[in-house]
Amino acid sequence: MVKVFAPAKINLFLAVMGKRDDGYHELCSVLGKLSIADSLEIRRKNGERGIKIKCPKYKDLETENNLACIAVKKWLLKRGEDWAVDLILHKQLPPMSGLGGGSSDAVSALLAMNELGDEKLSRKEIIKMAAEIGSDCPSFLENGLCMAEGRGEMVRTINHSAAHNLIGQKVLLFRPNIGLSTPDVFQRLSQTNKFSSVEWVHTRLGMWEKQKISITEFLHNDLESAVFYKHRYFSAIFEKIKKTFGLAPRMSGSGSCCFVLIPDEFERVAALESLIYQAWGDDSWLKFTEIIH
Numbered sequence: 001m002v003k004v005f006a007p008a009k010i011n012l013f014l015a016v017m018g019k020r021d022d023g024y025h026e027l028c029s030v031l032g033k034l035s036i037a038d039s040l041e042i043r044r045k046n047g048e049r050g051i052k053i054k055c056p057k058y059k060d061l062e063t064e065n066n067l068a069c070i071a072v073k074k075w076l077l078k079r080g081e082d083w084a085v086d087l088i089l090h091k092q093l094p095p096m097s098g099l100g101g102g103s104s105d106a107v108s109a110l111l112a113m114n115e116l117g118d119e120k121l122s123r124k125e126i127i128k129m130a131a132e133i134g135s136d137c138p139s140f141l142e143n144g145l146c147m148a149e150g151r152g153e154m155v156r157t158i159n160h161s162a163a164h165n166l167i168g169q170k171v172l173l174f175r176p177n178i179g180l181s182t183p184d185v186f187q188r189l190s191q192t193n194k195f196s197s198v199e200w201v202h203t204r205l206g207m208w209e210k211q212k213i214s215i216t217e218f219l220h221n222d223l224e225s226a227v228f229y230k231h232r233y234f235s236a237i238f239e240k241i242k243k244t245f246g247l248a249p250r251m252s253g254s255g256s257c258c259f260v261l262i263p264d265e266f267e268r269v270a271a272l273e274s275l276i277y278q279a280w281g282d283d284s285w286l287k288f289t290e291i292i293h
């Protein structure tokens with residue numbers, strides 16, 4: 001048996017430059033991984049066949065379509081091994097949140113299978129398989145902050161000091177009790193045609209790298225407008241947080257989870273949390289976490 005953690009991500013910067021011929025969108029994103037994570041137990045059972053998944057908190061995720069099951073199946077097929085696998089998925093990360101939970105679970109499953117298997121897949125094969133499972137899967141194979149381009153699958157670690165400075169940064173995640181579908185959000189953006197230009201993206205990245213703008217000024221997400229036009233309560237709470245606390249909230253990925261970077265000297269976390277609960281209700285989801293390496 002192997003137990004692995006599957007960290008969340010947030011998109012500190014997410015620019016969408018246009019729709020591609022293959023239906024995906026061309027994007028450029030800076031992602032940070034978080035200390036909050038799902039955990040996954042994977043058991044190998046020799047002499048049996050089939051993949052079973054248990055997900056105590058979310059029964060509807062107990063299907064063969066779960067990305068972790070898809071990952072296990074792909075690994076077995078590629079290696080030509082045919083033992084049975086039992087998965088137990090302990091979810092901390094709510095699905096349909098833009099935190100990459102499902103993708104991270106899949107990548108952790110691939111890495112666990114490599115530990116359990118008689119022979120391993122190479123790193124190159126794992127990266128290729130991850131990209132086939134989901135656009136943001138390969139980013140979970142890199143350490144530190146990373147840059148994702150293409151449809152999100154072309155990933156590299158960012159090594160400049162503006163990025164290093166963010167390791168250990170405190171983050172408050174907050175999510176209304178609603179999930180958003182990634183394809184829907186991209187489709188809505190496409191309909192409005194509100195894309196960023198490549199020049200603007202490169203200028204912003206350069207300014208952040210050279211520390212001409214702070215991380216707060218750099219934060220950006222093109223998918224917000226596609227979501228906020230329909231769900232007006234996002235803009236309302238963002239304005240309130242900016243005005244009351246001087247902080248800069250953003251949505252992560254295609255939502256619905258949002259985040260705010262919390263400066264070390266900030267002493268009004270309890271007031272911030274109660275503002276969010278008041279606006280979005282007691283069934284909203286709040287978690288304090290930090291950016292990890």
Ligand code: C5P
Pocket residue numbers: 023024025026027133134135136150151152182183184186
């Ligand atoms: O790659 P993945 O299966 O995670 O993507 C889910 C969906 O999100 C895609 O089918 C597509 O509708 C949308 N998407 C997109 N452009 C991207 C990534 C995802 O349009 N770069």
